[in-house]
Amino acid sequence: xxxxxxxxxxxxxxxxxxxxxxxxxxxxxxxxxxxxxxxxxxxxxxxxxxxxxxxxxxxxxxxxxxxxxxxxxxxxxxxxxxxxxxxxxxxxxxxxxxxxxxxxxxxxxxxxxxxxxxxxxxxxxxxxxxxxxxxxxxxxxxxxxxxxxxxxxxxxxxxxxxxxxxxxxxxxxxxxxxxxxxxxxxxxxxxxxxxxxxxxxxxxxxxxxxxxxxxxxxxxxxxxxxxxxxxxxxxxxxxxxxxxxxxxxxxxxxxxxxxxxxxxxxxxxxxxxxxx
Ligand code: ASP
Ligand code: MG
Numbered sequence: 001x002x003x004x005x006x007x008x009x010x011x012x013x014x015x016x017x018x019x020x021x022x023x024x025x026x027x028x029x030x031x032x033x034x035x036x037x038x039x040x041x042x043x044x045x046x047x048x049x050x051x052x053x054x055x056x057x058x059x060x061x062x063x064x065x066x067x068x069x070x071x072x073x074x075x076x077x078x079x080x081x082x083x084x085x086x087x088x089x090x091x092x093x094x095x096x097x098x099x100x101x102x103x104x105x106x107x108x109x110x111x112x113x114x115x116x117x118x119x120x121x122x123x124x125x126x127x128x129x130x131x132x133x134x135x136x137x138x139x140x141x142x143x144x145x146x147x148x149x150x151x152x153x154x155x156x157x158x159x160x161x162x163x164x165x166x167x168x169x170x171x172x173x174x175x176x177x178x179x180x181x182x183x184x185x186x187x188x189x190x191x192x193x194x195x196x197x198x199x200x201x202x203x204x205x206x207x208x209x210x211x212x213x214x215x216x217x218x219x220x221x222x223x224x225x226x227x228x229x230x231x232x233x234x235x236x237x238x239x240x241x242x243x244x245x246x247x248x249x250x251x252x253x254x255x256x257x258x259x260x261x262x263x264x265x266x267x268x269x270x271x272x273x274x275x276x
Contacts, residue, residue: 001117002029002212004066009269010210011125020164022198023128024172025121026191027113028059032173035110042096053092057085060116067124077123081116088112104182111183114171114191121169128167136160137175137194139184146175146184148197148256157201170198192253200260207262209249210269215276216241216248230276 001007014023026032034056041049060081068074091109095101101109115132122130136156139146161168172191175184186193192209199207216238217227233241235258242251248266257264267275 001026001121004063006269007063007067007121007124009272010121013210013269013272014125014128014167020166020168022161022168022170022195022202022204023121023125024170024191024195024198025114025117026172027117028063028120031056031059031113031117032110032188035113036106038092039095039101039106039109042092043099043101045096045099049092049096053089060085060120064120064123067120073123077119080119084112084116084119107185108183110185111174114173118169118171125167125169128169129165130169131160131171133170133172133174133194134176134183137186137197138178139175139186140178146177146186147252148175148186148193149178150197150200150256152178153197154201157198161198161202170194187250187252189247189250190252192250193256196253196256196260196262196264199262200256204262206265207257208265208267208275209253210267211248212268212270213248213266214268214271214273215266216246220246231274233276 001010010023014021027035034052038049038052038056041052061078064074064078064081068077088109091105095105111134118130122128136153136159138149138152138156140149172194173185175186175194176182177184195207195209198204213221215229216233217229219227221227235254238249238254239251242249242254249264254264256262265275267273
């Protein structure tokens, strides 16, 4: 989700699938880190939070201008994203003035990354329908973590997609609390878990996770030479690799895929070769 090139590839990949598909998107690359960094500056009373915020505005505007030609669709998308950015600016201003940020506020702040990227991807993939995953991905609080409330989520996902559009675009990562409806999320890298939960609920044929590496390697190909891509790996082996530091898939997504028997495929969004 980093560049015009990768977004164009996503569009091609999705449009080449000749059956209904749910596209689960993460925030534009680096944005979640930036949302968090901006919060930290604002709560510390550091004026530089405004520069960080402006950089996020520029990033979103830049992507919108690059992928959507000028015209009504462009203006409609820009208006939607700007409305979200205005809200976010006010929230940061409040955090800066009060010098306080509760968990609830932090969760709302990080939700904007996926809320904006899903609007952008949905506008880019013409004819797609955009959803708000907080309406069907529900979490419960356990030991200070928000975990997917799977019974409720399955029911709501089935209900939401009872009439499947050809292409649905869904923000990953974000969710809401099953009890009070507050905005929550599935933890860093949580879009993978959103995708697996939806695939499991809909009994999807498969769940493909597109990333910046071509699959699961015996070691991180970005750091180690002579690594080998694995054609296949069991869920348990994948969990083992993750415990050794592999970051290719979010651990909870692998646990969920194992539990609900969802076949996962990890592949590159930039290089269309068979993945793992
Ligand atoms: N945007 C979130 C993160 O950076 C979730 C994800 O990318 O899967 O952690
Ligand atoms: Mg990821």
